[in-house]
Amino acid sequence: MALLIPQSSNSVVARVLGNPMRTTRGGRFSTMENGRAQFPFPYQPYNIQQDFMQALYSALNQGKVGIFESPTGTGKSLSLICGALSWLTDYEEKKRKETAALLQEGEAALSTSAAQSSTSSSSAEPDWITDFVQKKAERDLVSKLKEEELKRKKREERLEMIRNNVQLKYAIKRKSCEEDEAFKLLQLSKDEQVEAAGEQEDEELIIAEYESDDESKSKSRLYGADDDEDEELVEEHVTKIYYCSRTHSQLAQFVHEVQKSPFSKDISLVTLGSRQNLCINEEVRRLGSIQRINDRCMEMQKNKHEKQHLEEGVKRKRGPAKGVCPYNKASALQQMRDDVLGAVHDIEQLLKLGREKHSCPYYASRLAVPPAQLVVLPYQMVLHEATRRAAGIQLKGQVVIIDEAHNLSDTLSCIHSAELTGAQLCRAQSQLSQYADRYKSRLKAKNLMYIKQILFVIEGLVRVLGGKVGQNPQSQTTQAGTQMLTINDFLFKARIDNINLFKLQRYFEKSMISRKLGGFVEKYAGSGVTLHTQSSSNKENRRTEGLNRYLQSLQSNQSAASVLQADQQGSVEADKILSASPMMQVESFFMALTNSNTDGRVVVHRQGTLSESSVKFLLLNPAVHFAQVLKECRAVIIAGGTMQPVSDFKQELLFSAGVGKERIVEFSCGHVIPPENILPLVLCSGPSGQELDFTFQNRDSPRMMDETGRILSNICNVVPGGVVCFFPSYEYSRQIVSHWEASGALSRLANKKKIFQEPKKASQVEQVLNEFSRCIQKCGQDGGGLTGALLFCVVGGKMSEGINFSDDLGRCVVMVGMPYPNIKSPELQEKMSYLDKHLSHSQGRSPGQALIENLCMKAVNQSIGRAIRHRGDYSSIVLCDRRYSRPATLSKLPTWIRDRTSSHATFGPAFAALRKFFLEKKQKQV
Numbered sequence: 001m002a003l004l005i006p007q008s009s010n011s012v013v014a015r016v017l018g019n020p021m022r023t024t025r026g027g028r029f030s031t032m033e034n035g036r037a038q039f040p041f042p043y044q045p046y047n048i049q050q051d052f053m054q055a056l057y058s059a060l061n062q063g064k065v066g067i068f069e070s071p072t073g074t075g076k077s078l079s080l081i082c083g084a085l086s087w088l089t090d091y092e093e094k095k096r097k098e099t100a101a102l103l104q105e106g107e108a109a110l111s112t113s114a115a116q117s118s119t120s121s122s123s124a125e126p127d128w129i130t131d132f133v134q135k136k137a138e139r140d141l142v143s144k145l146k147e148e149e150l151k152r153k154k155r156e157e158r159l160e161m162i163r164n165n166v167q168l169k170y171a172i173k174r175k176s177c178e179e180d181e182a183f184k185l186l187q188l189s190k191d192e193q194v195e196a197a198g199e200q201e202d203e204e205l206i207i208a209e210y211e212s213d214d215e216s217k218s219k220s221r222l223y224g225a226d227d228d229e230d231e232e233l234v235e236e237h238v239t240k241i242y243y244c245s246r247t248h249s250q251l252a253q254f255v256h257e258v259q260k261s262p263f264s265k266d267i268s269l270v271t272l273g274s275r276q277n278l279c280i281n282e283e284v285r286r287l288g289s290i291q292r293i294n295d296r297c298m299e300m301q302k303n304k305h306e307k308q309h310l311e312e313g314v315k316r317k318r319g320p321a322k323g324v325c326p327y328n329k330a331s332a333l334q335q336m337r338d339d340v341l342g343a344v345h346d347i348e349q350l351l352k353l354g355r356e357k358h359s360c361p362y363y364a365s366r367l368a369v370p371p372a373q374l375v376v377l378p379y380q381m382v383l384h385e386a387t388r389r390a391a392g393i394q395l396k397g398q399v400v401i402i403d404e405a406h407n408l409s410d411t412l413s414c415i416h417s418a419e420l421t422g423a424q425l426c427r428a429q430s431q432l433s434q435y436a437d438r439y440k441s442r443l444k445a446k447n448l449m450y451i452k453q454i455l456f457v458i459e460g461l462v463r464v465l466g467g468k469v470g471q472n473p474q475s476q477t478t479q480a481g482t483q484m485l486t487i488n489d490f491l492f493k494a495r496i497d498n499i500n501l502f503k504l505q506r507y508f509e510k511s512m513i514s515r516k517l518g519g520f521v522e523k524y525a526g527s528g529v530t531l532h533t534q535s536s537s538n539k540e541n542r543r544t545e546g547l548n549r550y551l552q553s554l555q556s557n558q559s560a561a562s563v564l565q566a567d568q569q570g571s572v573e574a575d576k577i578l579s580a581s582p583m584m585q586v587e588s589f590f591m592a593l594t595n596s597n598t599d600g601r602v603v604v605h606r607q608g609t610l611s612e613s614s615v616k617f618l619l620l621n622p623a624v625h626f627a628q629v630l631k632e633c634r635a636v637i638i639a640g641g642t643m644q645p646v647s648d649f650k651q652e653l654l655f656s657a658g659v660g661k662e663r664i665v666e667f668s669c670g671h672v673i674p675p676e677n678i679l680p681l682v683l684c685s686g687p688s689g690q691e692l693d694f695t696f697q698n699r700d701s702p703r704m705m706d707e708t709g710r711i712l713s714n715i716c717n718v719v720p721g722g723v724v725c726f727f728p729s730y731e732y733s734r735q736i737v738s739h740w741e742a743s744g745a746l747s748r749l750a751n752k753k754k755i756f757q758e759p760k761k762a763s764q765v766e767q768v769l770n771e772f773s774r775c776i777q778k779c780g781q782d783g784g785g786l787t788g789a790l791l792f793c794v795v796g797g798k799m800s801e802g803i804n805f806s807d808d809l810g811r812c813v814v815m816v817g818m819p820y821p822n823i824k825s826p827e828l829q830e831k832m833s834y835l836d837k838h839l840s841h842s843q844g845r846s847p848g849q850a851l852i853e854n855l856c857m858k859a860v861n862q863s864i865g866r867a868i869r870h871r872g873d874y875s876s877i878v879l880c881d882r883r884y885s886r887p888a889t890l891s892k893l894p895t896w897i898r899d900r901t902s903s904h905a906t907f908g909p910a911f912a913a914l915r916k917f918f919l920e921k922k923q924k925q926v
Helices: 012-017 047-061 076-111 114-119 127-163 169-173 178-193 248-260 290-311 330-342 347-357 361-367 379-383 385-390 405-415 422-439 445-464 487-494 501-511 513-525 537-565 568-579 583-592 623-632 647-657 702-718 730-743 745-750 762-782 826-838 847-864 907-925
Strands: 065-069 241-245 269-271 374-378 399-402 418-421 481-486 600-606 614-619 635-640 664-668 678-683 721-727 754-757 788-794 812-816 875-880 902-904
Touching (some): 047 635, 047 664, 076 241, 076 248, 076 399, 076 635, 241 248, 290 513, 330 347, 330 361, 374 379, 379 623, 405 614, 405 635, 405 647, 405 847, 422 445, 422 583, 445 501, 501 583, 513 583, 614 826, 623 647, 647 847, 702 721, 702 730, 702 745, 702 812, 730 745, 762 788, 812 847, 826 847, 902 907
Parallel strands (some): 241 399, 269 374, 399 635, 678 902, 754 788
Antiparallel strands (some): 418 614
16 A cells, blocks of 8 residues: 655655655766866876766766767776766765765654644644654655665675775685585586486486466576575675676776776776686586586586585485586685675686685676676676676666777677577477477476477478478578568468467576577587486487487588588587587577567578578667666766767667657767877879779779779888778778789789788787787888888778777778678668668768768778877878768768868879878987
8 A cells, every 4th residue: 555645844755755866767866066177097187088087977977878989099998987986986975975964854853743743734634644654754764764874884894894804704604624625526526427327317407397477476586596595695786887898808908997097996896707708617618618608507506406405304306416516605605706896806817716715706796796886797798688687787777888889789789689590490490309209208298388389480480491390401402582571471471470489488588498408419419429328228319319310410411511611620610519409599589589570670591402591580770679778777878989970879779769869968089199190191093093983883993903002002112110901891802912913013012011911710810910010020120121011901800890000010001992881781771771761861861871871981980990099109091982082971080080181182192291291200200
């Protein structure tokens, strides 16, 4: 029953409920109007860093969605750290003071007489009822405030004790012999696994009874632990900042910046990662693939809880003892959690700490999330709702900073899209059929019903691709072609529109069937060898014979192809993939089909054979998944070195997610380098007067390729050190280099600079970069015939992002043509059509056309941003295509480059400016 509170003028409850501090978006307190004049910083900040921090502080304070651009080399990470943590410090201090004031006011209100309260009441009820209700509400509020204040003080005292290396009282329980016990337990679990199995063999592979068709509330489980001992570790979430970036190396770099900042001793920080990154159990790490590691870890957690029930006196079923992880003990996790909070650690330091403490870094880091003030984690953990829940991340009222966010829209689309090949579908169908047949007498009726539904859907998907289940997909031919379907049309075409995919999705989540099937396949078919038991080897062999024969046939065919296409390592990896269960991918595809009919499309791609054909879910509206983040968070900061053009960010991700213009702020700063240290040029024609128009129709002409060779030859004559040349595609790079080789232009270039090319394999990138760097250093020291090195790269390739060509490594970056995406791609055409239908036209262009231009210029900006990396650096940028001189195109360059760019109709003046630029730099060095 709702409690009606009389709105007395003297009621502290009424004032709190009407207080502007208690507004939406996470209980935001009243703004700190004046902001900050000074920010703690490890050195005297640049003016642009000071401006960045003030703008960031204001955006966080007002609960805005901020788009922040700060070029690489301007100290963006430190500006984010010091600006955001300054706000967090001030916010916590203000909240502390206001809570104390409210507490004092509440206690004063309680001390007033009942007569005074009843006199001011306008209620029609008797005075004693009004007085009782008001007094109770005020007492409840005061009690709540006191409780929150007590928790805060305890949390701060405990952190202080941790930082001062004072042992907490619950750590006394940890005995010195625990390390020995842990490793005895590890050995015991290994020994027990080889015990003879009784009739209850494979118990861990059987799906538990499923009873949750409805939305009945089940017992909550936190981080895979649901016993009483683990529940003691649960804490409420404090106000925090989630910082996420693309790669673990970028996260590690950010953590190192925090360690150098003035906040390193006072901030509680935790770094999150996957089990693959954080597991220290060598037995599990050796499994290799992230799916197998996850499956084994989850199985060990389940075994741990079963073991605890056994210790409570529950009779154990017959069968082999199950292994548990010795690193997942509550007391050790508790101590490691406090160690994590007491000092700033990156992933490598977490692993080292975990080995020292004999405690799991994966689970300890998750237990540290609620009390942590700064959580550092990869994109997917914030942007993907299921992953967010699994990691224990709560966004309500918190701050999220997304760094390196230039590809945020693509990232959202990618992590919410799903693809299945015909080979994967047939493999999943075969494995699940074998699983159901083997355990049908031990599975509950409801489990068998859902398994049959899953098999029915898989059969429908194979039918759409033009194949049949139960036959080798490599021998089944299909009519080549591509179809783009809405979700509803696809469901009708596959004849699965009568299946409730939402119920199947819940079944996948709660039954963990993907993990069970993965364990089944790993045990019986991972190496193509059936594991026998003495009692029923013949029966088992019959039951798994079909599965093994099918997997072996796929493996032999793959191996035959691998001899011609890949090295031995690639063949081994292919075998691993084939022996694993694809049910996780099937689950992801099923989940994707539950999206709104208008938000996505299904691409049916037939490739001649069923095994190579595929069905792919394409997310067209990434805003639908980003909207929840924007709605729950107090503030969201989208940051990057190169965010231009930002129009697609606002249209596609913010406005479409329901964010109003008034909540969006933009900040873009220049570079710290002086204007004379950068020379951006647009070339509209080459040395012979040939117009530079690298459209798809013109770029293949011999004249255009010859002119490009002459431009590079002239550039290499005057530019010292390294020249990095970007081509729009791998195919064009191969074509133009072959032409130069035949015409002799390549040998002329090689006489001036040693030539390197972007490798095909990602594993060879570091080797090529090292050789490129050594060559430039050697040329600088020897002063011989060569003046440096020339590196051919591809836009969007392995060297267009995340690689630093600083100083002599990148004295000139050349962009050949404009890297427009393939407009004939069915996926891109569908995306353009979707945008044209749902977004408004701007400046005479359709949203689809704007998407093409924005994709092109984002790729250009990322590539040319590889050069200038610090204040003392200098470089030239040469854009070879007349289309770069268009005002609309120039406007999409970063401000600090655009303001210094000059367009040249003829080659002579541009070359003169380039030669003068490097002569002046050479004279200054002398």
